[in-house]
Amino acid sequence: MSHHFNTMQNHLDILPKEEWLNKDQKPYYIFGPCSAESPEQTMETAKQIAAEYPNATYRAGIWKPRTRPNNFEGAGEQGLDWLKSVKQETGLKISTEVADAHHVEACLKAGVDVLWVGARTTVNPFSVQAIADALQGVDITVFIKNPIVPDIQLWMGALERINQAGVKKLGAIHRGFHFHNSEPYRNLPRWEMPLEMMGQYTNLPMICDVSHISGKPQLIPSVAQKAMDLNMQGLMVETHITPEKALSDAKQQITPSSLKKLIDGLILRSPTADNPEFENMMEALRQKIDEIDRNVLNQFSNRMNLVREIGVYKKENNVTIFQPSRWEAILRRSLEDAVNLELSPTFVKGLYMQIHDESIRQQTEVMNTKAAAK
């Protein structure tokens, strides 16, 4: 397999965060029920949220296609009228999920401020393009949730399609990924995926949907704190006046008062410190890390030289590349060392799997190379 490794950054034409996302709120908060269920539930939840967080964006799902039919499928278009009333009475910005062009048109007519594309829509470029076409030239905020499968290209593609329609207030929402077993989460966070996106598009705001990752209230605080510590720009938290009576996602919604506890408990750290002593210390430690990194790579290179040398002997003696007992011994020794070195076994095992893969690749190359004329 050939690896094309791209360290180049990609580009999205997005307005600076300070001009829209973080204009009135930092972090950016999206709070509200999974679904708009009734005028009363929609309004009452909004009032309680607005009392504490007047600059938050209010969310409520209007169209809720469930995995299997014949469950509560959302209030439909009438729910947009309920959201409109919320906007009028509380002043909160309103937001909902769109999955097709018809949804977009209905939301634009209702004056919805913020739209998001859901995880099951992001996987389908046909759907995303239809939404992009409906948004052509419209000045509105749009967030793209990660696709349910951990495929970064789909996420990037969806952002690019919407951006190419001219949407400049654009962000991403990390909601975790679907796996057969995501314990203890509902959706495995795979934090490296949003981080990769943030690296690829340095101006892309990333919001963490802590509810869909957690799936249960107990996990929400640690997920929210981690998102903040990873320098994400905001949080989406499903909030319901009576979660136990919710018609969808009852298990993961929290009350407005639990929401307040959650937000009060967050420690907000900044990406840099305005402190010369801190900067000096960081500089010194980073220099040491740079030196170690260079040594590590050099040693890997030395190791691979030996591996290729072994490869030549194996070729001359017609011996197989993969040596299970030797490989097992290396792995066992390394895992024992890991304990004493305060390295996690998962990390060390992953590292050695990578090294072994590379050894095999290099020896395969040696085997396939025609010997130089003697």
Ligand SMILES: O=C(O)C(=O)C[C@]1(C(=O)O)C=C[C@@H](O)C=C1
């Ligand atoms: O010891 C060998 O036979 C090697 O080729 C070296 C090495 C390694 O990378 O350490 C590579 C492949 C084998 O499966 C086992 C070990």
